[in-house]
Amino acid sequence: MPLFWTFIVILLIAAAGFWLGRARALQAAGGTARGLHSLPRYYGWNVAIWALIPAFLLILVWLVIQPAYVNHIALQTLGTAADSASSASLLLSDVHRLARDLGRGIAIDPTAVAYDASVAAYTANATGRFWMSVAAIALSVAGAAWAYTRTNPAFRARPRVEAAVRVLLIAAAMIAILTTVGIVIALIFNTIAFFRAYPALDFFFGLTWSPSFGGGSQLGILPLLWGTLYISFIALLVAVPLGLFAAIYLSEYASPKVRALGKPMLEILAGIPTIVYGLFALATVGPLLMQIFGPGGLLGVGWMRGGTAVMTAGLVMGVMIIPFVSSLSDDIINAVPQSLRDGSLGLGATRSETIRQVILPAALPGIAGAILLAASRAIGETMIVVMGAGAAGALSMNPFDAMTTVTAKIVSQLTGDADFSSPEALVAFALGMTLFVITLALNILAMAIVRKYREQYE
Structure with missing residues (x-):
């Protein structure tokens, strides 16, 4: 059956x-x-x-x-x-x-x-x-x-049923924890297998990413890590100001009708598939940047040699993560007690001064969490990077050069018919483990900063 x-x-x-x-x-x-x-x-x-x-x-x-x-x-x-x-x-x-x-x-x-x-x-x-x-x-x-x-x-049927439901709820809560533990265990064991076949120092400090399934690979993570952080940084430069300003406007200045229309319109951006963003980067943003910064472009600087570049992926990714900043920040700002606003306005402060000196400091821990969520989303993005940033593992300060990220190379290394026990395939788990440790460290640092500020504010 x-x-x-x-x-x-x-x-x-x-x-x-x-x-x-x-x-x-x-x-x-x-x-x-x-x-x-x-x-x-x-x-x-x-x-x-x-x-x-x-x-x-x-x-x-x-x-x-x-x-x-x-x-x-x-x-x-x-x-x-x-x-x-x-x-x-x-x-x-x-x-x-x-x-x-x-x-x-x-x-x-x-x-x-x-x-x-x-x-x-x-x-x-x-x-x-x-x-x-x-x-x-x-x-x-x-x-x-x-x-x-x-x-x-x-x-006594009711206590028995409630006890069973309580166990069911605990089991549901444990699924997320056990899933995380399982992911970490899988990463650890396969990462250990990779470092048995490839030197750890060459992986962490190597400046060249050149996998070769026939042997002689150079699997340095630094070019991939640099591309990941560079693209995420540009994305946050786009998303944080736009998302935060949009949240302040919707929560403090917009009329109820404008807010009812504007917030759902912003949140639609989060529902667009990332492959659509990738196509937008490839077909629209990349050629537009080429017309401005490419050879013979409007500025005549010749900085950009192709449509796929860090700037292309960063700009499009920044637009994609705007809702993560704006929507969460808007909810957090609205959660600030109205008494704080009334007290500030009653003391003679203007609305802008109240926002700058009262509301934003009170909402800062939550806003920091929203920015952290947006950063995690940017670091883990793949399709926009594949289609908008290129596939070159390079160390360059020029934002108009083609680069790639850790997530894009995880996909490429696990695609194909390569021997799963080879370093060229197992390196995907080492890349994933490194990315996991970095994001975990960022979360811990952000929580420490938020806790310190909250103690000063209280």
Whole structure:
């Protein structure tokens, strides 16, 4: 049975359990809720929870374990053909591809090396899914039946249901934490594998980025790091003044009608796909800058040799992150108590003086957080950089030169058919880990600055 229909059956069992549990509680109390410890719906939810949670946990554990079991079956069938780790990885990829073809009814070549293994993998996977559905549905029925038999007027259904909901909320909160931990662990182990194959000093202090999958690569991060910070700096020069001024106008000067129209219009910028910004940079901003700063341009300076440059990507990225500054800053400024405004105006200060000397200092910690969010968004951007800044890893002070960023090279190094265990592929994880550490340090520094200022202000 497909997983979707397994979920549907379990949900139907839970719905039936809710109705039966509620009806049993009312029947046991003589048709009235006065004789029950909890409201009737809590008895129904207790049965539904016991029908849902154990079955879903079983499915989750099964889906985690089954792929490892299927790979084990496939490797046993492959035998000596998968002696090395690299050959085993490639063969398993072929096995899973052929197994998917079998599942779609597509005929595959019986003479293929992975044919027997793909058949075994397909059979093991299909059998495992069938028994998973049977076990999950049976467990759902058993859980609902057990909770149904415990339903009586004295049963404390509400505390049990609330405890289950509390556990569910805690689990939802832990997903983000565990996801972060998993990402960090994956980065750490693959970064360690990279530094075993490539010198750490050459990576952190190398001035040349020249990967070569045939050997002899020079993987210095400094050109990529310089391009990342340079483009982000130009983007912030565009976004912070425009976004902050827009937030001050919308919150302090604009009429309700203008604010109701202006704020959504600004926030639309955040919803535009980054590939559209990249096309805008490539087709509009780059040629426009060439007409001004290129050879034979309006200024006649010849600083820009092509449409892809740091300035192109920085300007477009700055426009993209304006909503991150303006929208958050507007909410933060509006959260400043009105009593501060009234006190300043009552003492004779003008509106501009009140904004400059009272409102902005009070809102500064939140505004710093908005700017930090915009900076993180700029540092992590990829598509605008790929299409607007070029792909050259270079160290240059000229903002009209083509450069690239860490995120763009992470994508390029993991694209293609290169051996995943080679330094040229593993360097993507080292780049990601370095970027993670830098952004973490920026967050810690920003929180320290905000905390120090808040203590002085209070």
